[in-house]
Amino acid sequence: MVAVQYYLLLSAAIFCIGLFGILTRRNALFFLMSVELMLNAANINLVAFSFQYGNLTGQVFSLFITALAAAEVAVGIGIVLVLYRNFGDVDVTKATTLRW
Amino acid sequence: MAGLTLPVLQTAPPISDWVAVAPVLLLGLTALALFVVDSIDPDSSNSAALAGTAAAGTLLALVATLLLLAGGVGQGQGGALRLYGGQLIIDGMALFFTVIFTSVATLVIVASYDYLRDRVYQAEYYMLMLLAATGMALMAAAGSLATVFVSLELASLPSYALVAFMKDNRGSVEAGLKYFLIGALSSAIFAYGISLVYGVTGQLGLEAIAQQLSGGTQLVGVLGVGVLMVAGGFAFKTASVPFHFWAPEAYEGAPAPVSAFLSSASKAAGFVVAFRVFAVAFSPEAVAQSVDWTLAFWLLAAVTMTVGNFAAATQDKVKRMLAYSSVGHAGYVLIGLAALGGGQDGLVLGASMLHLLVYGFMNTGAFLFVALAEYWEVGRTFEDYNGLGQQAPIACVAMSVFMLSLAGIPVGGGFMSKYFILIGAVGTGHFVLAALLLVNSALSLYYYSRVLRALWVEDSDGSVAIEGYPLGLYAAVVGAAIVTFLLLPGVFLASDVATAAASALFA
Amino acid sequence: MILELLIGLCLVGAVVVFVAPNRYASKLAAGWSLLPLALSVFMYATFDGQSNALLGGQLAYETMVSWVSLGPYALNWHVGLDGISMPLVALSTVLTTAAILAAWTPIEERESQFYGLVLFLEASLVGVFAALDFFVWFVFWEAVLVPMFFLVAIWGGPRRKYAAIKFFVYTNVASLVLFIGFFALVFGLGNSINSLDLPAIAQALRTGQLSAVGGVAPETLKVAAFVALFAGFAVKVPVVPFHTWLPDAHVEAPTPVSVLLAGVLLKVGTYALLRFNFTMLPDVARQYAAIIALFAVVSVIYGALLALAQQDLKRIVAYSSVSSMGYVILGLVAYTVYGVGGATFQMISHGLISGLLFACVGVIYNTTHTRMVGDMSGMADRMPVTTSMFVAGAFAYMGLPLTSGFLGEYFVFLGTFGADFPGAPWFTAIAMFGIVIVAGYLLFAMQRTLFGSFGVETDHAGSGAVTDGGERTHNGRRANGGEHEHGDVISPAAAHDIAPLAILLALVIVLGIAPEISFAMIRDAVSPLLAAGGGG
């Protein structure tokens, strides 16, 4: 049995990678994918701790997260599409009409 | 929650579960009803019927909530109703905030009737709004981190769509994008924070977490990171620094009624859930030995109100100024969290709740006035508002009430609530926060008075000709103004409920 | 309930006038303002209060209804009058009527809004003087700012926006400071009080119920709270160096508003100082009396010197108000019956006299469209009645005997000279020199504007607006000639312009000859303060 700490490390690594992606990539789709990675990091934690504590709470919650992640992507893609329609691009740094 | 066996569960609620969650159900069902209507007749542009239905739904929910409040449901020390295994908690605070959400939603829907005239997808608009309201009502009642997360997303996802509702308007789309991106990032952080808290406690139920934490924990660091990440999630929802970046953009770009809805109701929702999570799950007594999150909120409050007000001070556009002021007000309310554990918990939290209630009306009203201005197409900057006071005196009197009340001048309830917060800060010895509040109030008075100046003092350049006085917008603006004003002498109607509900959390 | 009726009358009047058509507004407002005036006179006549409102004793027209609860504290609607507040309430109603009459000529647009705001202001002012619960008091205290802001910002002079916002923000900051100071005290009192009732708090503070808050010792807390309260009120009074909003606000405000601003608004500050600092924390006040007296004396002399340097008639009166309010502070410090009573008397007296002077300046301005001393001369020739009033008012301001202005200052000097704080005679003697400077600038101003050969110099005779100083064209003085000879430009003031002047002047003289009319009740209210404060 692998100690739960390693899963924590793994999830932290993935969370950070996702965060890194969000901070560095300008394409909205990368942004979406990076968020998915981060949410998965949370899921890994939940499942791992659920296994450790022996209750299903974490697993159930990870399901919710999965479902909501899917919904979020759906909404997100809708927004990306209208962004593309209005700005002709999916570069998130291009949309800067509102600032200051 | 299999692992959760609390004694309170054995006491059968005095009323049926359905009755207790009636407001939430009413909101949700109205949304579904609109969905049905829309699918039967997708091209309907009968906005009166749509808005009427939506408004009826929120009004019913409001009435139901008020009845529940009046009936004392879930109130008093230890009187909270725990439904569905403690996943939902109906108590004074939940109902109090449901009043805010439903009132704001009603105002916004009534105002949207005029604002949306001649636009397509009206049914979807109302439906999304109702769904978001449902999510908020659920947030107020959330009893575990799982319901917190789900309801928060339920409130957020429709909001993203609402902000980007005018899909041919670049501002609206950009606002939606930014809101969504920051929201997604924040919800990821939030989820990760929840997972860490779960990792430390093995529980998601708020009271269960509190029980677990009161025994102390070895994983202080993990818990701390988790708690702060959870706080980050709330900070996003409440537009607190540094999670506030979306707010100015989203409020500015979104249709004004949506801005009103988000800046009032959505913010309140973020706060109610933060209050509940931090007061119950991470209650100061439980985490006294491990994570001093009041310090974090102290910093957040200080930075949030300062950034919000300072940035608002030099804005050119009224809507954006209101957006930043909304950030500033989040900072005021955060004092309620920062001052917890100072021996005045019921008082300070009650003051924050009261402020959110008043804010729900005065800020909504202010944004709806902006909606009115957008309806008249007078422009967005302060200069564009010059001389409006002569052309539309009633609406401008209402706007003046909002501005003064926001600034904490006694023509509205904002005076009372702001000073109650200040009392809380002083009473718990947070003199630095009190001083910051002072500085920021001064600054806020400056920029709010710029609106008054534009409306009443400056002369119009003559280019603005107001056509028509839209009934719905007027009704909403004037209604909000009347309530804002009445909350000054009538503040006792709300303040006792708020302090009692807040105190009940610390029973 | 008669006090509520008074406040309610003003509020209802405000709404009624606000929605009335512009052309009826002025007469309606004047008529309506007679109701609260008559009521307050009736109250004054039937006043049966004794003792001090905060220190026990019988209050007149008292009501107490519970309002809001705030954690462990109850907030009550508690109003009532004692010998200190009753004259100030009467002063407010008198000056409101005077201001409304004085506004008939200069206010030519948006009348209904103007008069509505003035009546709203009256309600707030009466409320400030009547309130005996901290929160009720604070509501009125802050509510005063709103009408004032609009009155200055909408109907004011060229720099009205700057002045209005400065006033608004500055005084609001002060309010927050005092609020924090007050609540530091409230929390220091802990369980010994269960409401924000001012009498209860005053009693608790004076009986030494204060305990530490947040590790701050009670003694330190008292001093800190005193400083915060003092700073807060000092802005309103205003005490040098917190005074700079005042000249701006005065100069830019339309004259009727200046009447109220100088006449009543400044008194709100000294009234609060008396009620809070000097009644609730007498030991701190006595301990630091010399420092407070220093502020007072600096206000007197520095304010007078500033007035001496001004060219704008309104600025002169504005700065001299700073000077005069310094006397009030000085009297309060003394803790003698003449000191504190004199300070209160001086508030009323200064209210009447400064109101009178501002109204006179207004009448002159209405006809000449300038207020600069160098721009006119010989006004006495064309406006004899106004000139007489101005002269009488100015001499009353200089402290001429048989006017209330003399007695106000004289009481203060009498009370302070022998007071037992260090350096009292010196402070008093230095402050008294103010009477020489005040005579200097008022006489200079009068000589140059009222006397000599007649002439007015503005670059647009008779048209509405005024230029600011920088852009005046020097088209020469038209002494005893030119278009101003014709009656259409310089005409004798109308009856409704003169009436308020005459009323105020009459009151000034009556109070100067029979000060007991108000000093008797003031004395009753002040004595307990001294007895309990250990002074005498």
Next chain:
Amino acid sequence: MAETATSTVAFAFEVAPAIAILPLASFVIALFAGKYLPKRGALAGITATGGSLLLSLWVMLTVAGGAYYNEEIYTLVSTPDSFDLHFGLLLDPLSALMLVIVSLVAFLVHLFSLGYMNDEGEPGLPRYYAGLGLFTFSMLSFVLSDNLFMSFVFFELVGLCSWLLIGHWYREDAPPSAAKKAFLVTRFGDYFFLVGVVAIFATFGTATFAGAESFPTLAEEALAGSGGAGGELPTFGLSAQGWFTVLGLLVLGGVLGKSAQFPLHTWLPDAMEGPTPVSALIHAATMVAAGVYLVARMYGFYALSPTALAIVAFVGGFTALFAASMAVVKRDVKQVLAYSTISQYGYMMLGLGAGGYVAAVFHLMTHAFFKALLFLGAGAVIIAMHHRQDMWEMGGLKNKLPVTYYTFLAGSLALAGIVPFAGFWSKDEVLYEALVHGLNDPLLLAAYLMGLTAVFFTGFYTFRMVLLTFHGEPRTHTARNPHSLGWSVKTPLVVLGILATVIGLANMTPIAEATGLEIEFLHTWLEHGLEGVNSEHYGEVLETVAGYSAAELSPLLAAVFSLSLALAGAGLAYRLYSGDRPEHHTDRLGAAKRLLTDNYYQDEYQVWIAQTLGTGVARASDRFDQGVVDGVVNGVSSVSLFSGDRVRRVQTGIVSNYATLLTLGLVALLVGVGLAGGWFL
């Protein structure tokens, strides 16, 4: 006292307030109804002052009968736990005498005004008569005062009235300016008076002049150490005598201002801008006399402090000489009279300071008459000259205006101190007192010598004035054809002329000394009175407390001294100016003339203080206020708005930056709270 008096006596005192109230009524009538009355208020004023005169005489007779009155009649403010402020009447020989003088002069001035003002078609007559009425009211009330508070009140009112009357012709530039100056300079003096009154209240808790509880009595008890209430007075860190000296000097400030003593005399010559009857009223019997009267009124207090007395005397002596020297070179007849007024009041101060209480009061009385006479005479001349006042434009009026000439001459002889005219007796007595006390006190002696020298100057300028005005050939057309004078002008002149001639006989001290006759009526008169406020008592106090002692010297010797000096002065004037076409002899004085015509540059330095110093400090304060005090306020707002602008620049519009900032913020929060909470240890 009242309770012992008969009913007539009581009634006389009951109606005594009417002495003051009658002119007040005339003020009200003239002010509000003046323009509807036939003579624009003159008749009301004449009636009122006439009534006052009659009542004053009645009071004087009553007082002569040995009844005195010292009662509070109106309580302004009463405070149970502190002192009261009240108005009251003190009717004793001094005040009764003064009442008669004031009301008589006021009556005559009113009468004279009828000719001087009404006949010229003056506008603003109601205002003029209202001012006169108010002035008379104030002065009479001042005289009636039984306490220092009331004195101060009416002292100030007198100042107001002088402002009103001096500035009567406000359409010209000079009168308002002179009025302002008069008020300001006297106000400067009154400042010290005010401090003094307040300090007296603070010290004694009372300000009444007479009675067992009066402040001079208390002070005396305190000095005598005889217990009583006087034993525990607060003296503000000084010795009792030192503090009383300070108090006396403070009150003296007001006296110097009102009585135009050096260095506060500068307003008086300018005050000649007022109508001439006003000058007569102000400078003869009322305003200027008020200062001296005040010292006399509270002489019991001054007598306690030799230092204060010496200063009074020295200032008086100096002023007498100083002003007389300036009168020598004036061209304007009223200016000459103005400086002579200053000089004469200097004598009175000298008399008071030298312990000659009776002498000073005597001179006050004679001066009131002859100076009123001279001013009214000058007024008559001015009427005749169509309002020209330069003596070099006159000449030869003796034949055209005989009544004026002879009365004026009587007044001049009195002023110059030529026996047997009034001024001789009184001035001589003042000098005598100064000499006999001065022989033991060098400071007093110096004052005496200055006073004595001034006698010479007085004789000179008086006769220079008379000669230039009335003698020789007329030098202008106007002087050849003077305006004729009416009865209302002449009557007062005649009355006053007679008085100026004979009133000195009331107190012929040298004759009394020489013959041993009991003819010092004024001495007798003033010896009576309430306990503690009579000359007898003052004499005792002067000796026991102030340590004054009189050298043995015959009054005749002193009289000879001064008379010969006066005659020398008059003779010199006669030699220089008696010709038909006198020359401008004063030109020979050269630079000294300049100095004298420029009044020793007194105005210049006072104007410099008022303008350069006062206004300069004010301007500097204003700049400081605008720049620093207000600058801080505005600076705070600018800094706030500037930083607000910076803060909002953080919001770049680029969402990636937001994410970065968000992350950094969260990390910072984590690190900060973590470090504070010690998570990472």
Next chain:
Amino acid sequence: MVAIPYEAIAFGVFALITVASSFGVVLVEDVWHASLLLGVALLSVAIHYLMLRAEFIAVMQVLVYVGGVLILITFAVMLVRQAPDDPDEPEVA
């Protein structure tokens, strides 16, 4: 008895795959490659779930993420394909 730590080895291997492919997602230039790598990462996470005895969650992970989310993203990539002149985003066939 010395047991070979199969689980540890498996965890190590799949953790490596997860981290590596995640890095790939955020580092590769091409959005197509990124979405493929995201699929790899999600699948390897599913294997972690299996190892944690959360079979249902693992199945859901595959169904929802790989079956739903990835397809959505792919679809979006198709819709918003960049113009060929953009050097950052080379054209995808």
